[in-house]
């Protein structure tokens with residue numbers, strides 16, 4: 001059986017066209033009950049929505065409200081699972097920061113995605129191929145809730161962030177104080193600053209200033225990397241659209257790739273973040289970055305949402 005057929009036979013109730021959908025429970029006019037799952041990767045926390053079974057297009061404002069840790073559910077990012085949009089993928093998934101902005105990649109989220117679809121039998125077994133806005137990821141299950149993700153290749157071209165500068169190993173900005181940093185895209189934009197002590201790094205003050213600096217028209221994630229030795233780093237990340245998180249998977253990949261490219265690190269690095277640790281491997285130009293780490297599922301819930309008429313239509317149409 002061709003790989004394509006093998007792949008489709010691995011899906012339980014998941015015809016390619018995604019047509020079989022169970023509408024979210026609908027209550028009085030415009031109110032729906034939306035099931036969600038709360039998950040995290042090293043404390044970087046997510047709300048996971050299954051848009052195949054419960055289709056609804058949330059507005060930016062609704063995402064912001066749901067991310068509020070007092071008024072909503074609370075999360076760093078929302079992961080939205082959907083049917084694949086290309087034949088070589090098993091699923092697609094969309095990622096939204098807590099501020100409602102949609103982004104291209106989420107490393108900790110990819111591991112949680114893998115656990116979600118495998119534990120629910122939405123696919124028979126790993127590897128799971130999932131497409132994001134601009135990448136195709138391959139997710140592997142290493143057992144004991146440890147997952148390994150082929151994160152794709154780092155892109156060191158500053159235009160990929162975007163950041164208008166001549167390609168270089170290291171860059172600088174006058175804030176007015178001079179700040180030096182590496183830059184890489186993992187599908188989403190990262191800059192990485194070296195620090196001799198993560199605990200004392202000005203993650204919030206400097207991170208928030210750089211994250212929204214005009215040099216980065218689409219914003220940027222700001223990592224603070226402390227090199228312990230060639231096999232171990234500590235890392236804190238001020239994330240675009242979320243602030244400092246307890247861990248950042250794409251940030252760990254970007255930091256290690258930049259460190260290896262600068263000749264400061266070996267090819268497999270243990271990354272200690274505030275929420276725990278990841279193992280990152282990168283063999284160099286032309287190779288993908290491989291990330292290994294845990295994914296935890298915390299609780300299931302439902303939330304009532306008032307949706308507008310056109311969302312209702314979209315909701316209805318996607319049944």
Ligand SMILES: N[C@H](CCC[C@H](N)C(=O)O)C(=O)O
Nearest residue numbers: 106107108188239240249250
């Ligand atoms: N804030 C990031 C997206 C989430 C990345 C992070 N949570 C990860 O695990 O990679 C951005 O705006 O590009």
